[in-house]
Amino acid sequence: MGKVLVAFFSASGVTKGLAKKLARAAEADLLEIAPKIPYTPADLDWRDVNARSTIEMKDPGSRPEIAEIFEGMEAYDTLFVGFPIWWYVAPTIINTFLEQYDLAGKTLIPFATSGGSGMDKTNEKLLPSCPGAKLLEGKVLDAEASEEELKSWIRELL
Secondary structure (H helix, E strand, O other), X not given: OOOEEEEEOOOOOHHHHHHHHHHHHHOOEEEEOOEOOOOOOOOOOOOOOOOHHHHHHHOOOOXXXXXXXXXXXXXXXXXXXXXXXXXXXXXXXXXXXXXXXXOOOOEEEEEEEOOOOOOOOHHHHHHHHOOOOEEOOOEEOOOOOOHHHHHHHHHHHO
8 A cells, every 4th residue: 555645625624533543544644735715604605605615616727726735645555535525525625636747657536425415426536636546446435534534444445
């Protein structure tokens, strides 16, 4: 498996908690994908057509800026990439993150938290952002999953 990184975006903290457990289970480094402009509760109101998240998700070319570019991606062979599901797919900030790096030859494993939606077309939307990478099928994980459950999932994958 080589060196492993768990990179995550968390708007409300739910995905962050899961990512921390996953990093321990995978004996991986942890990286938060933080937006340059943090999301407010109003930005995340999916029922509001004028909310920032709604506007971003309606535009497939939207690429919210990331606060800080991570140096050292070349050291990792495997990346778990975590996020909350927004409109049945990964938030477009995940595309922003992936497009910052040459991921050719790396294995990418999406994981998500969700209030009820599945991954739907997540991989289809992420694939153009990571040319040359091996993008495995993602999975919605229970935010309350134990480290042992996460270790079991990792063993199934790799």
